[in-house]
Structures are given as structure tokens and as C-alpha cells.
Amino acid sequence: MALRHFLTLMDLSPQELAYLIDRSITIKRELADNGPIYTPLKNRTLAMIFEKSSTRTRVSFETGMTQFGGHALFLSPRDSQLGRGEPVGDTARVLSEMVDAVMIRTFSHDSIESFADASSIPVINALSDDYHPCQLLADVQTWTEARGQVRGKTAVWVGDGNNMCHSWINAARQFDFNLRIACPEGFEPDQEILDAAGSRVEIFRDPQAAVEGAHLITTDVWASMGQEEEQTARMASFAGFQVNEAMLDSADDEVVFLHCLPAHRGEEVSETLLDDPRALVWQEAGNRLHAQKALLEFLMIGRVGQ
Ligand code: CP
Numbered sequence: 644m645a646l647r648h649f650l651t652l653m654d655l656s657p658q659e660l661a662y663l664i665d666r667s668i669t670i671k672r673e674l675a676d677n678g679p680i681y682t683p684l685k686n687r688t689l690a691m692i693f694e695k696s697s698t699r700t701r702v703s704f705e706t707g708m709t710q711f712g713g714h715a716l717f718l719s720p721r722d723s724q725l726g727r728g729e730p731v732g733d734t735a736r737v738l739s740e741m742v743d744a745v746m747i748r749t750f751s752h753d754s755i756e757s758f759a760d761a762s763s764i765p766v767i768n769a770l771s772d773d774y775h776p777c778q779l780l781a782d783v784q785t786w787t788e789a790r791g792q793v794r795g796k797t798a799v800w801v802g803d804g805n806n807m808c809h810s811w812i813n814a815a816r817q818f819d820f821n822l823r824i825a826c827p828e829g830f831e832p833d834q835e836i837l838d839a840a841g842s843r844v845e846i847f848r849d850p851q852a853a854v855e856g857a858h859l860i861t862t863d864v865w866a867s868m869g870q871e872e873e874q875t876a877r878m879a880s881f882a883g884f885q886v887n888e889a890m891l892d893s894a895d896d897e898v899v900f901l902h903c904l905p906a907h908r909g910e911e912v913s914e915t916l917l918d919d920p921r922a923l924v925w926q927e928a929g930n931r932l933h934a935q936k937a938l939l940e941f942l943m944i945g946r947v948g949q
């Protein structure tokens with residue numbers, strides 16, 4: 644099949660993304676019913692390059708490959724030649740000779756693009772400073788499982804206009820829902836990404852006004868990986884942007900709350916929000932496994948059975 648990468652949600656068509664959500668729900672149901680007997684990636688290898696920390700992403704990709712009968716290989720810059728300056732393009736060519744797909748978590752989005760340009764196997768963005776598309780597959784799946792079709796609904800992003808926010812903007816475009824972004828001045832998402840989404844995405848300054856009647860509320864840490872030195876200053880900038888139970892009370896009666904995790908309780912979320920029945924964060928984390936299995940199957944084999 645033709646080589647495809649997944650660097651942002653815009654790399655797949657809306658129809659392909661809808662297929663992936665359906666396929667993930669099927670894969671999840673069949674795993675629950677039958678156990679891990681479906682092994683379409685037998686003897687295939689996924690290389691996983693992690694230049695930042697991870698719990699969910701590493702465990703979900705590695706477990707997904709194991710359940711599919713394949714293998715996942717963890718590579719960190721500390722103990723690979725990438726950390727000693729071997730160019731990403733050279734690494735991409737070498738890995739293309741040996742493995743079947745590559746997953747990368749790094750800082751600069753440009754370096755993932757350079758890697759993909761030189762790669763002859765599928766490349767998956769597992770988080771860059773600009774995007775986190777794999778997380779959005781799990782998030783849209785979770786929202787769909789809980790409340791049905793997301794088209795035409797209203798989601799609210801509260802907090803930093805960061806990598807997760809950018810992927811929510813792309814999700815609003817691709818899955819056809821409205822997105823309100825409540826962020827402090829100076830922490831807006833990238834203007835080009837915002838402009839491309841047109842009128843379906845709106846910026847708010849008052850989080851309380853943004854969440855009125857919303858069907859979904861989501862947030863993320865105030866200081867992302869790589870911004871640790873800004874943590875104290877950001878705590879002050881984001882005061883008033885904590886998502887709490889009272890905010891959810893102003894939303895639609897059927898509102899759901901998502902968070903990609905890890906969360907900082909008492910900062911961007913109240914101490915107790917993750918335990919609220921409207922918070923679906925554990926289901927959301929679990930869906931990383933199923934959604935990425937659907938993605939791996941799609942990129943390495945193509946569409947299956949639907
Ligand atoms: N949400 C997410 O990507 O989590 P990890 O950083 O633990 O992989």
C-alpha cells in the first residue's frame with residue numbers, strides 16, 4: 644500500500660479518521676470478548692523513539708504491538724546514536740531498512756517532518772511541541788462512546804494554547820464540531836492553525852463564559868514538557884483557569900470532561916475533578932491502546948473489514 648504518515652490529524656481525511664474511530668471501538672470490543680487472539684502484525688516491529696518522558700504512550704504502543712503479535716523497540720537518545728548527533732534523516736533511512744514503522748516523541752515538530760521525509764516506512768507523531776494527534780484519536784473515541792456522534796457539538800479547551808490545543812483545533816475541523824478556547828492573553832494557540840479552522844473555533848478570555856452549555860470540557864497541564872523552568876510564572880498567568888466541578892455544572896447536563904494526563908491536581912484541575920462521574924479520563928487513557936492499534940493496523944495493512 645502507499646506510504647502514509649500520521650504527523651497531525653490533517654494527514655488523514657475525515658472519512659479515514661471516522662473509520663479509525665469505528666475500527667478502534669471494534670478492536671476494543673473484540674479484545675474484551677475474545678482476548679488478544681487477533682495478530683495481524685505478527686513478526687512486525689515498531690521502533691519507538693522517546694526524547695521526552697511517557698507512561699501512557701509507551702505502554703499503549705508497546706502493549707498494542709504485543710497484542711497484535713508484533714514487537715516494539717524502545718529507543719532513547721541516551722543510548723542511541725541520535726543522542727550523539729546522528730542526523731534524523733540518516734536514522735530514518737537506517738530504521739527503514741530494518742523495522743516496519745516508527746513512532747517518535749520529541750520536541751521540534753520540524754524534526755519529525757524531516758524524519759518522515761527521509762523514511763520509507765510509516766512515521767507516527769507520538770507528541771511534538773506542536774501536536775499530539777494520537778491523543779485525539781482516543782479522545783474523540785471516548786467522547787463518541789459516551790455521547791454518540793460528535794458532529795455539531797461544542798467542546799471547550801481551557802488553558803494553554805499548546806500541542807494538545809492545536810490537535811483539538813484540528814479535531815474540530817476533521818470531525819466537524821465547534822471548539823471554544825479559553826486561554827489567558829499571551830497563551831493563544833498558533834495563529835495559522837487557528838485561522839485554518841475558521842469560525843468553528845473561537846477564543847474566549849473568561850473560562851466561565853466559555854463553558855456555558857458545552858458538551859465537553861478539556862484541559863492540560865499549564866507547563867508542558869520542556870517548559871519546566873516557566874512553571875512558577877505560568878501558575879500566576881493561569882490563575883482563574885482551573886477546571887472544577889462548578890464549571891462543569893454550568894455546562895450541558897450531559898457534559899463530559901477529558902484530560903490527556905498526567906494531571907496536576909490542584910493546578911489545572913481541582914483536587915477532586917478526576918473522580919467526578921463526568922470525568923472519563925481513565926477510559927480515555929485506556930482508549931490510547933485501542934485507537935493506536937487501529938492506527939498501526941491502518942498504516943501497516945490498510946483498511947480492514949469496514
Ligand atoms: N497523554 C500522554 O501522552 O501521556 P504520556 O505522556 O504518559 O505518554
Ligand code: NVA
Nearest residue numbers: 805863867868903904
Ligand atoms: N502538553 C503536554 C502533554 C503531555 C501528554 C506536554 O507536552 O507535556
